[in-house]
Amino acid sequence: MTSETAAPVGPFYDALHANYIVTLGDKLDSPTSYEGAVTEHLRVSGVYWSLAALALLRTEGEVDDLMGLTKPIQAATDGTDENKIRSAIVDWVFQCYDARVGGFGGNCSGENPHDAHLLYTLSALQVLAISNSLDDERLDKDAIANYVSSLQNEDGSFSGDEWGEIDTRFTYIAFSCLALLGKLPLPDWNNSNSTQVVSEEKPIIDTYKAVKYIMSCRNFDGGFGCVPGAESHAGQVFTCVGALSIAQSLHLLEDADLLSWWLAERQCDSGGLNGRPEKQADVCYSWWILSALSILGRVDWINTGKLGQFILNCQDDEDGGIADRPMDMPDVYHTFFGLCGLSLIGQLEKIGNKEGQNYRQIDPVFALPTDVVSRLGLKAQVIRNGGVDVEKRLQLHSILDI
Amino acid sequence: MNIPDVFSDIDPISQSDGPEPACAITYTPEFVEAHDYLRAVLKADERSERAFALTTICLKFNPANYTCWHFRRRCLVSLCTPTDSDARATVDVERIDTDLEFADKLGGTNPKNYQLWYHRRALLEIRFKGDERIQVAQKELGYVDKILGDDNKNYHAWSHRQWIIRTINQPQLWSAEIEYSHSKILLDPRNNSAWNQRWFATHEGEIAANSGMKLGKLSFEKAEEEANYAVCGAQVDPFNESPWRYLIGVLMEQCRWVQREEGADDKDKVNGLLRDCVAKIKDMNDSPTEDYPAGPCVSLMSALVDLLETVGDKTSLEEAKNMMGELVVEDPVRRKYWHKRQSTVLVLLGKVSE
Numbered sequence: 001m002t003s004e005t006a007a008p009v010g011p012f013y014d015a016l017h018a019n020y021i022v023t024l025g026d027k028l029d030s031p032t033s034y035e036g037a038v039t040e041h042l043r044v045s046g047v048y049w050s051l052a053a054l055a056l057l058r059t060e061g062e063v064d065d066l067m068g069l070t071k072p073i074q075a076a077t078d079g080t081d082e083n084k085i086r087s088a089i090v091d092w093v094f095q096c097y098d099a100r101v102g103g104f105g106g107n108c109s110g111e112n113p114h115d116a117h118l119l120y121t122l123s124a125l126q127v128l129a130i131s132n133s134l135d136d137e138r139l140d141k142d143a144i145a146n147y148v149s150s151l152q153n154e155d156g157s158f159s160g161d162e163w164g165e166i167d168t169r170f171t172y173i174a175f176s177c178l179a180l181l182g183k184l185p186l187p188d189w190n191n192s193n194s195t196q197v198v199s200e201e202k203p204i205i206d207t208y209k210a211v212k213y214i215m216s217c218r219n220f221d222g223g224f225g226c227v228p229g230a231e232s233h234a235g236q237v238f239t240c241v242g243a244l245s246i247a248q249s250l251h252l253l254e255d256a257d258l259l260s261w262w263l264a265e266r267q268c269d270s271g272g273l274n275g276r277p278e279k280q281a282d283v284c285y286s287w288w289i290l291s292a293l294s295i296l297g298r299v300d301w302i303n304t305g306k307l308g309q310f311i312l313n314c315q316d317d318e319d320g321g322i323a324d325r326p327m328d329m330p331d332v333y334h335t336f337f338g339l340c341g342l343s344l345i346g347q348l349e350k351i352g353n354k355e356g357q358n359y360r361q362i363d364p365v366f367a368l369p370t371d372v373v374s375r376l377g378l379k380a381q382v383i384r385n386g387g388v389d390v391e392k393r394l395q396l397h398s399i400l401d402i
Numbered sequence: 403m404n405i406p407d408v409f410s411d412i413d414p415i416s417q418s419d420g421p422e423p424a425c426a427i428t429y430t431p432e433f434v435e436a437h438d439y440l441r442a443v444l445k446a447d448e449r450s451e452r453a454f455a456l457t458t459i460c461l462k463f464n465p466a467n468y469t470c471w472h473f474r475r476r477c478l479v480s481l482c483t484p485t486d487s488d489a490r491a492t493v494d495v496e497r498i499d500t501d502l503e504f505a506d507k508l509g510g511t512n513p514k515n516y517q518l519w520y521h522r523r524a525l526l527e528i529r530f531k532g533d534e535r536i537q538v539a540q541k542e543l544g545y546v547d548k549i550l551g552d553d554n555k556n557y558h559a560w561s562h563r564q565w566i567i568r569t570i571n572q573p574q575l576w577s578a579e580i581e582y583s584h585s586k587i588l589l590d591p592r593n594n595s596a597w598n599q600r601w602f603a604t605h606e607g608e609i610a611a612n613s614g615m616k617l618g619k620l621s622f623e624k625a626e627e628e629a630n631y632a633v634c635g636a637q638v639d640p641f642n643e644s645p646w647r648y649l650i651g652v653l654m655e656q657c658r659w660v661q662r663e664e665g666a667d668d669k670d671k672v673n674g675l676l677r678d679c680v681a682k683i684k685d686m687n688d689s690p691t692e693d694y695p696a697g698p699c700v701s702l703m704s705a706l707v708d709l710l711e712t713v714g715d716k717t718s719l720e721e722a723k724n725m726m727g728e729l730v731v732e733d734p735v736r737r738k739y740w741h742k743r744q745s746t747v748l749v750l751l752g753k754v755s756e
């Protein structure tokens with residue numbers, strides 16, 4: 001009988017993946033490439049996925065050298081320009097900042113940032129967090145906090161941009177942005193059921209109302225949807241559980257077992273996880289589901305050995321990268337979330353990199369390497385389930401016993 | 403449309419590509435030309451027919467351009483509403499309907515782009531006025547049905563239906579939506595989105611009907627109907643996860659409520675319903691139909707152990723414990739989970755035996 005947590009069989013292509021991510025940066029620069037065209041409008045997010053993926057495989061210094069995070073590097077060229085220099089990613093990120101609104105766009109055209117969006121604002125802050133640049137003087141923390149605040153609606157929900165799409169994803173993103181900026185007011189559940197008032201000033205957002213809105217999106221099956229009434233979806237479960245975790249409000253999750261069972265039932269016979277009943281397994285759900293199960297203290301409810309095997313089967317053994325499912329084309333999004341999946345089930349450590357060193361670990365709440373989270377002093381909340389020891393990586397958060 | 407001719411009085415604003423090669427993006431010349439003029443009319447906020455036509459061109463290039471959609475609506479509202487004093491009465495509804503068709507065509511048969519749905523919603527907010535709003539809503543529900551015919555789990559489409567029904571909030575639409583979800587379940591019993599819609603229509607419909615008494619739960623009579631509906635669905639295909647979740651959802655909602663409200667009249671009725679469902683599921687487990695593979699059915703068994711635990715007497719807990727033992731073997735992917743459940747049920751058994 002195989003153990004549920006056994007290390008998966010088959011090679012892990014560390015060097016190929018690292019190479020895939022590094023060369024992707026150059027492909028992204030080339031608008032004629034497929035990768036460049038499809039990610040053009042969300043470049044900032046693409047850069048975040050690349051950096052975060054590489055951060056799980058390489059040290060901070062190596063990431064900087066390979067990607068040109070804080071300094072310009074020589075770009076690989078298509079032969080037309082031998083000495084093409086690519087500016088530092090951090091500098092480019094600041095070019096995507098729209099000072100008029102206080103948010104980041106998904107890209108920039110020359111000096112002009114594209115329209116700001118909450119999604120890209122978080123990706124930009126995550127890039128700055130990874131590169132230890134959150135104290136860069138170009139970062140106007142107050143302006144960004146005000147931008148996030150301006151997107152909160154009367155009912156507590158958040159819109160992604162000024163045109164108004166509402167989605168529980170945006171609540172998670174808003175919380176995460178403010179936490180990274182050190183400006184998230186926490187609800188005071190012991191007292192007046194209201195957002196903690198630190199000073200006489202009005203808090204930047206109404207976290208209490210935002211959390212209430214999240215809870216109004218809970219469904220009969222224990223899961224969460226995009227808006228009240230919408231079907232449960234694994235991606236939404238992560239954003240809602242993650243938001244509750246950041247806001248230290250996980251005690252509101254009565255019946256965490258029902259939710260966790262819904263998540264566990266997403267595991268298919270292949271070992272992979274799907275996002276909704278009767279949908280195909282897909283590597284990215286390794287992240288959405290495992291991160292939620294980690295926060296809920298119930299990763300062992302699924303067969304992690306089989307899941308690890310599924311993720312390894314989605315690797316491209318020639319060019320590196322991880323695809324959504326076996327035999328598909330890899331992309332950076334699934335590469336990042338596949339690595340996250342392997343990290344969250346503790347298998348990346350078991351595989352070990354070529355120097356025999358441990359890989360850096362991913363934090364399931366902030367989707368950043370744990371060393372970055374601890375450097376920033378970020379503190380979310382995780383559940384200790386039935387007295388089982390909380391994984392080491394989670395111990396930097398506060399622990400809720402239920 | 404020859405853009406430079408039509409906009410001969412306007413200076414196009416080109417995208418200023420700076421010296422940074424990291425940000426250079428190449429588009430086709432047609433794309434660039436259209437967007438250079440779009441930037442110019444946006445800047446001038448020119449809400450004219452030709453500006454409207456230009457947004458059509460740009461959206462065909464890139465239907466995800468939300469700035470362009472927004473500007474198109476600005477144009478449309480200006481063009482539809484006469485500028486004289488009693489503008490209110492004379493919105494050109496035909497023109498709005500034509501634009502709904504434009505969004506329909508642009509989205510094709512499987513629109514997943516949020517902007518298209520948002521555009522419809524913004525236009526419908528104008529159209530959901532006066533007596534014809536129910537008719538307009540029904541027509542829009544017909545459109546969504548067409549989309550769901552192509553992809554019966556399209557998340558935006560189901561959300562759009564919910565928005566329409568909530569916004570109109572008429573009893574006839576609520577009850578029609580229960581029927582609609584039923585028809586979609588018949589077509590594909592494993593369509594979880596349709597089961598979710600049924601929950602939405604029964605629950606929010608009931609809340610809307612009894613606006614004075616928002617219990618946030620179904621009446622016992624309705625719950626009984628819905629539980630039976632779910633059991634029937636499970637009998638059709640016991641390997642289908644959706645009816646089981648629906649059943650547990652309906653029953654747990656009632657149980658939680660009678661637990662909270664001390665001495666509620668419904669307590670005995672709810673317990674009766676719970677035991678009734680358990681009996682039916684046990685029957686299914688003992689005599690499976692010929693249509694399905696013989697042998698254990700994990701969905702059925704996991705629902706049954708949940709309900710047996712809820713019943714909570716000694717016999718039921720013993721049965722639950724034994725069945726969890728079977729699940730350890732039959733559901734190997736979640737073996738550890740079932741081990742855990744076994745240990746919790748042992749604790750419960752210890753408590754009832756004391």
Ligand SMILES: [Zn+2]
Pocket residue numbers: 282283284285324334
């Ligand atoms: Zn995916």
